[in-house]
Amino acid sequence: MNFLKRLENEILIADGAMGTLLYSYGKDSCIEQLNLSHSEQIMDIHKAYLDAGAQIIQTNTYAANYLKLSRYGLEDSVKEINSKAVQLAKQAVQSKAYIVGSMGGNRGINPQAISIEEIKRSFREQLYCLLLEGVDGILLETYYDLEELETVLAIARKETDIPIIAQVSMQEVGILQDHTTIGEALNRLESLGADVVGLNCRFGPHHMLMALEQIAIPSKAYLSAYPNAGLPAYTDGVFHYDGDPDYFRKSAQSFREQGVRLLGGCCGTTPEHIRAFALELKDTEPVQEKALKIKEEKIVISTPTIEREYLPLQNIVKERPSVIVELDPPKKLDTTKYFRGVQALKEKGIDAITMADNSLASPRISNSALGHLVKQQTGVRPLIHITCRDRNVIGLQSHLMGLHTLGLHDLLAITGDPARVGDFPGASSVYDVSSFELIQMIKQFNEGLSFSGKDLGQKTSFSVAAAFNPNVRQLDKAVQRLEKKITYGADYFITQPVYSEEKIISIYEETKHLDTPIYIGLMPLTSSKNAEFLHHEVPGIKIADSIRNSMAAYKDDPIKASQEGINITKALIDTAAELFNGIYLITPFLRYEMTVELSEYANQTSERLRRKHRV
Ligand SMILES: Cc1cc2nc3c(=O)[nH]c(=O)nc-3n(C[C@H](O)[C@H](O)[C@H](O)COP(=O)(O)OP(=O)(O)OC[C@H]3O[C@@H](n4cnc5c(N)ncnc54)[C@H](O)[C@@H]3O)c2cc1C
Ligand code: MET
Numbered sequence: 001m002n003f004l005k006r007l008e009n010e011i012l013i014a015d016g017a018m019g020t021l022l023y024s025y026g027k028d029s030c031i032e033q034l035n036l037s038h039s040e041q042i043m044d045i046h047k048a049y050l051d052a053g054a055q056i057i058q059t060n061t062y063a064a065n066y067l068k069l070s071r072y073g074l075e076d077s078v079k080e081i082n083s084k085a086v087q088l089a090k091q092a093v094q095s096k097a098y099i100v101g102s103m104g105g106n107r108g109i110n111p112q113a114i115s116i117e118e119i120k121r122s123f124r125e126q127l128y129c130l131l132l133e134g135v136d137g138i139l140l141e142t143y144y145d146l147e148e149l150e151t152v153l154a155i156a157r158k159e160t161d162i163p164i165i166a167q168v169s170m171q172e173v174g175i176l177q178d179h180t181t182i183g184e185a186l187n188r189l190e191s192l193g194a195d196v197v198g199l200n201c202r203f204g205p206h207h208m209l210m211a212l213e214q215i216a217i218p219s220k221a222y223l224s225a226y227p228n229a230g231l232p233a234y235t236d237g238v239f240h241y242d243g244d245p246d247y248f249r250k251s252a253q254s255f256r257e258q259g260v261r262l263l264g265g266c267c268g269t270t271p272e273h274i275r276a277f278a279l280e281l282k283d284t285e286p287v288q289e290k291a292l293k294i295k296e297e298k299i300v301i302s303t304p305t306i307e308r309e310y311l312p313l314q315n316i317v318k319e320r321p322s323v324i325v326e327l328d329p330p331k332k333l334d335t336t337k338y339f340r341g342v343q344a345l346k347e348k349g350i351d352a353i354t355m356a357d358n359s360l361a362s363p364r365i366s367n368s369a370l371g372h373l374v375k376q377q378t379g380v381r382p383l384i385h386i387t388c389r390d391r392n393v394i395g396l397q398s399h400l401m402g403l404h405t406l407g408l409h410d411l412l413a414i415t416g417d418p419a420r421v422g423d424f425p426g427a428s429s430v431y432d433v434s435s436f437e438l439i440q441m442i443k444q445f446n447e448g449l450s451f452s453g454k455d456l457g458q459k460t461s462f463s464v465a466a467a468f469n470p471n472v473r474q475l476d477k478a479v480q481r482l483e484k485k486i487t488y489g490a491d492y493f494i495t496q497p498v499y500s501e502e503k504i505i506s507i508y509e510e511t512k513h514l515d516t517p518i519y520i521g522l523m524p525l526t527s528s529k530n531a532e533f534l535h536h537e538v539p540g541i542k543i544a545d546s547i548r549n550s551m552a553a554y555k556d557d558p559i560k561a562s563q564e565g566i567n568i569t570k571a572l573i574d575t576a577a578e579l580f581n582g583i584y585l586i587t588p589f590l591r592y593e594m595t596v597e598l599s600e601y602a603n604q605t606s607e608r609l610r611r612k613h614r615v
């Protein structure tokens, strides 16, 4: 009899964690490789779960797929590891329990990191190995990404008639990372042919039950739950779970009342947790129906949203010429010169001061702290750059909430220069998300939702710029990137500095079909050395030969060299202002007197053009 037949009238108990029990073999070692090197210990774990009352035992193959094994150089051992795992499970349980082949999800918070094609290939290979060795069912577990689970489930359903258990892991209580509710997700898995659908990992009994209370018992499939032993603690570099088996015993009846028919454990659980479930549910019957807990209407406390004090820059630059100036926070603690610069630029009537986020991956005074002071003390609009390099998705969201609270609504979302280019090359570059998802995250905040779809209680009113690097061989490719950034929600673009009139004209030609405004980046050169460094060493910057030659002519005269840098930029302003409303001036080395002069020139140029076009 296969175990589905038994689930018609019984609650079955599954085993608990393998991975966290095997963690003691080394946190960086490959758990699945232990099938080959520590066969006895793997069998002992299976036997312990069997002895505790588990009726369904998983193979130690959760991450035994090409994608994950290749991290350990074990990509050629997929067959050997999976076959051995099934053999060990069979030998350990001696037909006293069913054996299911565990196959875990691969995708994390950034689903795009692994393509569906790679997932399909890797999944098929592992599936064939497990089927060939003969398992009683397939356990698809710990899928954070529903698209991945739906894809692999469809493959498995096509390849085999044995029972399939399909389990998702929630991002927040009741919802997946793509914001699908678990009710909807389980329905979709059921209609793709899963025989058992449910939840595993990430949460313990408390939150899993909260989620299950909100969903109906599936009509065709059976419901499963494999909770974690609570949340992990982190001590001396290792994770450990202290969840008490007696707490599991107390929750067993609640799982039954929610309609669960297959109950096991995930991370942190031990044979003792499973024994507690088994003893508590022994001889109890599954429930056929349950009352749904109606989600209480949320009381919306209407706190006033923080209003924008300035019109978004995209609205301004669509209507009239606009100059914004980058003045980066200092690398040292004295801000006297910085504020002198802000004041001088304010007098030129610029629309914003843009403030880099540790550009070139070197630490500077926090741009949100300094931006707040700039706004408070001078009334100039700060435009805050945000990179994905220094903050993970927790830090990014906390930062956005902070910026909203400070009333800093103008942002530039960028991936950011990698740590290896900066002062601390060994520091980690986080990159949980790229500029695309960061733009999306900011736009979701504007809808009042966190990155995971959680209600923020208020909507933000961010305006989000994105970076445009036109200094590439194939400008059309860079423009395709812009188009993609627009679909993610970019409101306008700011370019890397450009150093030729031809480049400005080709940017215009390649982007004139876009409705989204562009600020053209211009940075005055300070010396010939500066020009050579930027051209040869700074990613994303290329300087025309003619310009480098004219800077070289003043190699030995720093004053004339910087005047030449200003003159070159003025000529570029003449071209840019004919074609674009937006001019973005970058202040080199806090030498604000240069961008002050150029801001004035840019304003005069647009005034001149306005008069000319009126005539
Ligand atoms: C206006 C502006 C302000 C900036 N401010 C900062 C700052 O404050 N701090 C900081 O660290 N960096 C800053 N940078 C640098 C920036 O982070 C990148 O180095 C670069 O400009 C790419 O922009 P992005 O980060 O949005 O990358 P994305 O467009 O998100 O690109 C991400 C990745 O794709 C690659 N890529 C980009 N374009 C292409 C293409 N056409 N073809 C193939 N691959 C491509 C990039 O190299 C990068 O690895 C700024 C850049 C600009 C233009
Ligand atoms: C990260 S979830 C892991 C699930 C798997 N069944 C294990 O216990 O190792």
Ligand SMILES: [Zn+2]
Pocket (backbone or CB within 6 Å): 142, 200, 201, 202, 228, 266, 267
């Ligand atoms: Zn787990």
